[in-house]
Amino acid sequence: MSATDVLVIGAGPAGLAAVVELARLGLTSQLVEQRDQVGGAIYRRHAGAGSHVLLLPESHRRRRDALLQSYAAAQTRVTPLMSSVFVGVDQDQRFLIDNRALGCVQSVRPRAVILAVGTVEQVLPREGWELPGVVTAGGMQVQFKETGQAPQGRVLLAGSGPLLLALAAQLAAAGNPPLAVLERAQPLASAWWQAGAVLQVLRSWPHVQEAALYARELWRARVPYLTGWQVQSVQPAAEGLVVQACHSSGVTRQYQVQHVALHDGLLHNNTGLPACAQSDQRLVVHAGDCREVLGAGAAIDDGRRAAQQVARHLGQRCDSAVLEQALARAQRTQNALAQLFHAAPFTPTANAVVCRCEGLRRSDFDQLQVAASAHEMRLSGRFGMGACQGRFCAHHLSELAHQRGIDFDPGALNGDVPRWPLRPVALTALAAYAEPEGDAPCAA
Amino acid sequence: MPDTESSVLYWGSDPVRFSPGETIAAALQRHGVTDLGAGVGELHGRYFCGIGTCQACLVSVSGASAVEACLTLAQAGMRLSPALLPGHPDAPGAGA
Numbered sequence: 001m002s003a004t005d006v007l008v009i010g011a012g013p014a015g016l017a018a019v020v021e022l023a024r025l026g027l028t029s030q031l032v033e034q035r036d037q038v039g040g041a042i043y044r045r046h047a048g049a050g051s052h053v054l055l056l057p058e059s060h061r062r063r064r065d066a067l068l069q070s071y072a073a074a075q076t077r078v079t080p081l082m083s084s085v086f087v088g089v090d091q092d093q094r095f096l097i098d099n100r101a102l103g104c105v106q107s108v109r110p111r112a113v114i115l116a117v118g119t120v121e122q123v124l125p126r127e128g129w130e131l132p133g134v135v136t137a138g139g140m141q142v143q144f145k146e147t148g149q150a151p152q153g154r155v156l157l158a159g160s161g162p163l164l165l166a167l168a169a170q171l172a173a174a175g176n177p178p179l180a181v182l183e184r185a186q187p188l189a190s191a192w193w194q195a196g197a198v199l200q201v202l203r204s205w206p207h208v209q210e211a212a213l214y215a216r217e218l219w220r221a222r223v224p225y226l227t228g229w230q231v232q233s234v235q236p237a238a239e240g241l242v243v244q245a246c247h248s249s250g251v252t253r254q255y256q257v258q259h260v261a262l263h264d265g266l267l268h269n270n271t272g273l274p275a276c277a278q279s280d281q282r283l284v285v286h287a288g289d290c291r292e293v294l295g296a297g298a299a300i301d302d303g304r305r306a307a308q309q310v311a312r313h314l315g316q317r318c319d320s321a322v323l324e325q326a327l328a329r330a331q332r333t334q335n336a337l338a339q340l341f342h343a344a345p346f347t348p349t350a351n352a353v354v355c356r357c358e359g360l361r362r363s364d365f366d367q368l369q370v371a372a373s374a375h376e377m378r379l380s381g382r383f384g385m386g387a388c389q390g391r392f393c394a395h396h397l398s399e400l401a402h403q404r405g406i407d408f409d410p411g412a413l414n415g416d417v418p419r420w421p422l423r424p425v426a427l428t429a430l431a432a433y434a435e436p437e438g439d440a441p442c443a444a
Numbered sequence: 445m446p447d448t449e450s451s452v453l454y455w456g457s458d459p460v461r462f463s464p465g466e467t468i469a470a471a472l473q474r475h476g477v478t479d480l481g482a483g484v485g486e487l488h489g490r491y492f493c494g495i496g497t498c499q500a501c502l503v504s505v506s507g508a509s510a511v512e513a514c515l516t517l518a519q520a521g522m523r524l525s526p527a528l529l530p531g532h533p534d535a536p537g538a539g540a
Contacts, residue, residue: 034496034515036465041495047470048463083517085496100511120497132478132490139494139514147463147470269497356500359485386484387499424502426509 004028004079006310007095007110009086012040013296014288015116016071017303023074025311025318030079030108032086032097038071039064040118041138042296044145052148055173055217057210063297081106086117088420089274093282098425104432105425112283112310115273116303119266119289120391123159125348128234129262130356133241137167137263150176153258156243158182158231160341161265162211165225169214172221179255181218182229182245184264185343189227200336206297207333229253233349234260248344265341266293271391271414272422283313298330347403348396355393357386365400374412377401384413389422453522462518469494469501469513472524480513481526489526502527 006022008015011033019029031038039045043064046052071078083101090096094107121136123129135143137157144150150171155178157164168181191198201207218225228248235242240258247253269290277284287306288299305323312318348354350363360383371377374397377384383397384390390397394410401408452459453468455477462471469491472480480489480503492500494514502510503524510527 036517047465083515085515100516118495121493130487130490132480132488135491136493136498139492142494143470143473143491143514146466147474149474151473152476353485353487356487356498357484359483359487387502388497391497423496424499424510424512428509 004030004108004110005314006030006112006114006307007032007108008114008116010040010116010118010288010290011035011038011080012116012118012288012299013042013067014118014290014299014303014306015040015114016067017300018114018116018287018307019078020067020070020074021304021307022310023077025307025316026077027307027311027314028077028079030081030110032081032084034083034085036083038080038082039068041142043068044142046148047146048148050148052145053173054145055170055213057206057213059206059209060296063300067300085423085425086115087425088272088418088422090420096420098421098423098429100429103426103429104434105429106433107436110282112313113274113285114303114306114310115284115286115290116288116299116306117269117273117290119293120269120271122264122267122395123262123392124264124346125352125354125362125393125396126231126233126262127349127352128236128241130353131234131236131241133236133258134234134260134262137163137261138266140259140261141167141170144170144174150174151259152176153240154179154256155259155261156180156182156255156257157261157263158184158229158243158245159263159265160184160343161263162337162341163263163266164261165211165214165218167261167263168223168225169217172217172223177218177221177223178261179257180224180226180229182231183225183227183341184230184346185341186227186248187340190340190342194336194339197336197339200332201340204329204333207337231260231262264346265338267395268292269391270411271389271394272418272420274418278313283310285309292331294327294330294334298327301326301330345399348400354396354400355383355386357388357393358382362400365397372406374398374401374408375415378413378415387424389419390414450520452520453518453524455524466518467514468503468505468516468518468522468524471518472513481528483526483528 005027006029009032022029085098097106121138157178232244243255285306287302301323305320308318308320348362368381390413394413398410460475492498496512496515501513503513
């Protein structure tokens with residue numbers, strides 16, 4: 001049995017803020033992080049020699065530095081488990097951690113758990129999205145932060161949402177501006193009739209400053225920001241990829257590139273996670289973007305709020321009203337942004353891969369005759385059975401099913417009982433599992 | 445980047461240089477390796493989400509069980525191969 005009070009999974013902004021707040025409240029925590037360093041995708045540090053200038057609003061930089069400083073100051077009450085992956089909860093309610101640094105699975109029975117595993121990027125199933133060379137915008141951005149180098153060769157960004165603007169500006173500032181940003185929605189046009197949403201976004205001064213910073217860079221680098229355009233297909237070519245794009249008016253255009261980054265928004269992420277729950281034995285809380293996608297600033301507030309909820313569960317008195325208000329403001333801003341970036345519904349073509357892990361296309365779905373529920377689609381069609389456990393296909397499958405008159409929540413694709421392991425685990429690591437005594441790690 | 449044996453790993457027999465502290469995925473990307481080998485349903489492995497969620501970048505290190513290239517730190521002398529080794533039921537060419 002572990003001696004620490006709280007298990008926190010994920011060392012991004014929400015998880016870090018949670019352990020800092022727990023420490024401030026006098027509670028100890030174990031912090032599980034899949035990478036070798038804290039910060040999450042958003043605060044990924046440059047590896048290797050030299051410095052890397054990332055185009056970033058000053059407010060983001062200050063917030064990051066403050067969080068990392070307070071984490072450093074809280075370390076006497078935090079036990080970090082780095083290069084360790086949360087793989088699930090077993091039937092005895094043990095939280096299982098694959099400690100890849102030690103090569104063994106460990107278990108924890110905490111009094112409270114804060115899950116802060118971050119968001120899942122949404123990518124609509126266009127033809128060719130599964131090809132090597134096609135990445136998510138977040139995937140391209142996190143690798144760029146780590147290496148300090150923009151991808152070599154021609155780059156095209158497509159999809160929808162503010163992240164495309166940020167990435168385009170960052171690539172441009174690093175010397176490799178993308179050929180274009182293809183935005184499915186019409187955020188500039190809809191601003192005329194979505195005056196309320198515009199006002200709501202304008203009320204958030206940091207968002208305005210951030211947009212201006214990126215717009216200035218795109219203007220300087222002459223990167224075309226094309227709204228109402230979408231990618232129809234990506235095809236492999238002799239040297240890279242050929243992208244077929246079309247405008248809502250029917251005009252089409254072709255791009256020859258080496259890299260395509262796609263992004264269709266961010267989704268909360270509860271795939272395979274134990275649900276939020278409170279019992280005498282244990283409190284489970286979700287925090288940050290995995291609970292609701294509100295951005296890094298709000299994730300910090302949400303991590304602190306989760307820590308305070310845990311403290312109350314453990315008998316302390318504290319009040320989260322100020323944090324609740326800040327989160328409500330962030331929610332209003334995100335809702336307004338979602339309104340401005342609202343795009344027409346998307347229907348995958350017959351040849352488009354819907355479930356990548358299992359290599360299943362829209363036509364495979366159409367041929368499923370007997371599947372009348374999420375459960376049957378999984379069992380008879382193998383949809384959502386793959387290694388991503390439906391994180392990338394469940395929403396699309398739910399949409400396709402809806403068109404056939406079958407309604408189910410995307411989460412239902414996973415079944416009622418979370419399946420573990422959530423991630424690949426080496427049999428040697430499972431074999432090395434030993435029931436822990438105190439906080440001693442297993443023998444490597 | 446120091447050009448020494450201490451910062452080289454291998455994709456098959458192909459030497460790939462890396463900077464200490466970066467992931468396998470970052471090293472392969474710089475080296476121009478985007479196709480991480482044939483996988484299920486005639487699709488190919490590739491770097492995609494960068495945060496371990498999509499599981500599309502699984503590779504095998506020294507023939508061991510699969511790990512996410514986007515999470516695993518590059519280390520000198522690593523021998524990398526596609527996650528689905530020949531003989532695996534889902535690997536291309538395997539008997540049905």
